[in-house]
Amino acid sequence: MDERLQKALDVSNYMFTLNNQKRLLKEKYKENLVYYFNGGQFTITQELVSFCQSLLSMEQETTILVDDNDLPIEIEDLKMFTSDLYTKYFEASNQYLVEYNKLKQNRSVESILDL
Amino acid sequence: MSKGVLLFASNNSHINYVKQAYFLAKRISKYMSLPTSVVTDVDIKEKYPDWYEVFDHVIPVTSMSSAYNNKSYHDGSLAKRVLSFNNGNRGCAYDLTPYDETLVMDTDYIISNDILNQCFAQQKDLLLYKDAVHLGQYDGTTEFKKISDTSVDFYWATVFFFRKTYLTKIFFDLVNHIKENYLHYRSVYQFSSTVYRNDFAFSIAIHIMNGYTKGTFANPLPGKKFYSIDRDILLEINDDEFTLLVEKPNHLGEYIGTKVKGSNVHIMNKFSLERVINDQ
Numbered sequence A: 001m002d003e004r005l006q007k008a009l010d011v012s013n014y015m016f017t018l019n020n021q022k023r024l025l026k027e028k029y030k031e032n033l034v035y036y037f038n039g040g041q042f043t044i045t046q047e048l049v050s051f052c053q054s055l056l057s058m059e060q061e062t063t064i065l066v067d068d069n070d071l072p073i074e075i076e077d078l079k080m081f082t083s084d085l086y087t088k089y090f091e092a093s094n095q096y097l098v099e100y101n102k103l104k105q106n107r108s109v110e111s112i113l114d115l
Numbered sequence B: 001m002s003k004g005v006l007l008f009a010s011n012n013s014h015i016n017y018v019k020q021a022y023f024l025a026k027r028i029s030k031y032m033s034l035p036t037s038v039v040t041d042v043d044i045k046e047k048y049p050d051w052y053e054v055f056d057h058v059i060p061v062t063s064m065s066s067a068y069n070n071k072s073y074h075d076g077s078l079a080k081r082v083l084s085f086n087n088g089n090r091g092c093a094y095d096l097t098p099y100d101e102t103l104v105m106d107t108d109y110i111i112s113n114d115i116l117n118q119c120f121a122q123q124k125d126l127l128l129y130k131d132a133v134h135l136g137q138y139d140g141t142t143e144f145k146k147i148s149d150t151s152v153d154f155y156w157a158t159v160f161f162f163r164k165t166y167l168t169k170i171f172f173d174l175v176n177h178i179k180e181n182y183l184h185y186r187s188v189y190q191f192s193s194t195v196y197r198n199d200f201a202f203s204i205a206i207h208i209m210n211g212y213t214k215g216t217f218a219n220p221l222p223g224k225k226f227y228s229i230d231r232d233i234l235l236e237i238n239d240d241e242f243t244l245l246v247e248k249p250n251h252l253g254e255y256i257g258t259k260v261k262g263s264n265v266h267i268m269n270k271f272s273l274e275r276v277i278n279d280q
Helices: A003-032 A046-057 A078-104 B017-032 B090-096 B115-121 B141-145 B166-180 B182-188 B198-209 B270-279
Strands: A034-037 A040-043 A063-066 A072-075 B003-009 B036-040 B057-060 B068-074 B080-086 B101-105 B126-128 B159-163 B226-228 B233-238 B241-247 B255-261 B265-267
Touching: A003 A034, A003 A078, A003 B255, A034 A078, A046 A063, A046 A078, B003 B017, B003 B090, B017 B036, B017 B270, B090 B101, B090 B166, B090 B198, B101 B115, B115 B159, B126 B166, B159 B166, B166 B182, B166 B198, B182 B198, B233 B270, B265 B270
Parallel strands: B003 B036, B003 B101, B036 B057, B226 B265
Antiparallel strands: A034 A040, A063 A072, B068 B080, B101 B159, B126 B159, B233 B241, B241 B255
């Protein structure tokens, strides 16, 4: 095989593998960003966190939020709920960052897969 | 309320589903701290002397052979066998489970985290996955979105949660009715395969229970359902880390390696799963 083509195909395989691992990391991150509370399921978004923070700044202590499945969920302790959102968000984002940085340092298919 | 996991295991001439159930039950105990019961037509108590350390209940049934289908089992892209497949008892989960709240799983759904424990806190009495993520880039859009191009939404019966209620009893009775009249529902719901699929029966039953439309009779299970198809090959499971070869889309027999850690994964290639279990 032409050496130029062989090198390009090696890169092609590497990019395919890398992009697939990136996609799986992103899916895992999205899974980790879900917070289960009081029978409800909340995907942690910057919008949700900001809204809860706004309610707290208006000295609200309780609220009702509609979850991912359109169920109304009573939040009896808004301060604790918001704190949990932050914790979960930082944990998931940190894990994503660490694993992403580890992944992007790898320069071959073998190192991506720890072979 | 009692809670636990229910597995169904009926061996065929090449695949040892009981061994898979034994492997999975240990992982369920390790990662989810839940008891597991198994419905089987195999004499587990004789073949596995330590069964009581792994299973909460062994529920013997004699009728599993009545529901045998034949289907192709791939072992990667280039090898396959046509084997019998008993999958017809899933609708009996309501009557067979010893628990008030039950997670039912295929024996090839490999648990690696505790996210499904969140089921027991959910308000809905029936939960199952509608969407799933392939570990490669298999475009199963048609196959896993609708039960056919002109039909209803697809739900995975690989893993589901239910509470014993009046409504879920009606649901499971309906699944059994659909199974018994499968060719009729095949015509009504416009799919071509004559092989009985739990996924299809559950999807049809949910559609009917929703008033013949989309609705909220069933909600999604917590977490994501990751899966590999039987054309992919599982190489290794090291604690909660899976290493696989997944086939490149539209390139028959060409693979890329992939790794996933801390996720529950549905491994459809039963042969490679059995090889990995044997190596453990």
